[in-house]
């Protein structure tokens with residue numbers, strides 16, 4: 001065996017001996033489309049003006065609600081907002097309280113500039129948060145596979161729940177007992193950010 005082919009094996013062996021996670025999904029299944037899609041996804045904060053076709057949003061939410069969830073209780077509410085008047089209107093209110101946001105020359109709206117926003121609400125008792133996270137995980141990967149970019153958004157939720165935004169929250173028509181948990185901005189990416197480093201040391205195999 002040539003030295004070149006031996007080196008990765010030796011390194012892999014060393015990592016396993018040390019109890020560390022193997023080098024990563026890239027090495028395990030580089031030619032697998034789902035793995036490639038997961039590894040290619042990055043949070044997108046700059047989007048093209050092009051609106052997201054309705055059928056793609058429908059596919060994304062369909063993938064979301066097919067996520068695993070405890071006892072199939074589906075403890076979520078999902079609202080897909082594509083109405084520019086909604087996004088611009090609430091952003092205008094947001095800017096009244098956060099005028100400095102406008103200093104960013106790329107600022108288009110308070111949802112990291114996305115032209116479509118998926119709001120995810122969970123039961124107020126906190127019981128559905130894991131399920132809602134899995135729902136969103138499916139959605140961002142589905143979006144990526146369809147050529148769309150996404151950004152999970154916890155930041156805007158505080159403002160969405162504030163008195164100033166009450167009319168906009170009401171328009172989402174959430175049932176009693178549910179509250180907004182997070183949002184996901186969706187659109188055609190206008191940037192290609194590099195992957196942020198991940199700490200593989202947080203993973204251990206107990207063999």
Ligand SMILES: Cc1cc2nc3c(=O)[nH]c(=O)nc-3n(C[C@H](O)[C@H](O)[C@H](O)COP(=O)(O)O)c2cc1C
Nearest residue numbers: 041042043045112151152153154155156182195196
């Ligand atoms: C629950 C949650 C909330 C987040 N909230 C925000 C947010 O308010 N604004 C933002 O720009 N990014 C937000 N992000 C995106 C993270 O910053 C991003 O996922 C992380 O830095 C890793 O980068 P990557 O998604 O490109 O791999 C959020 C992500 C998650 C999962």
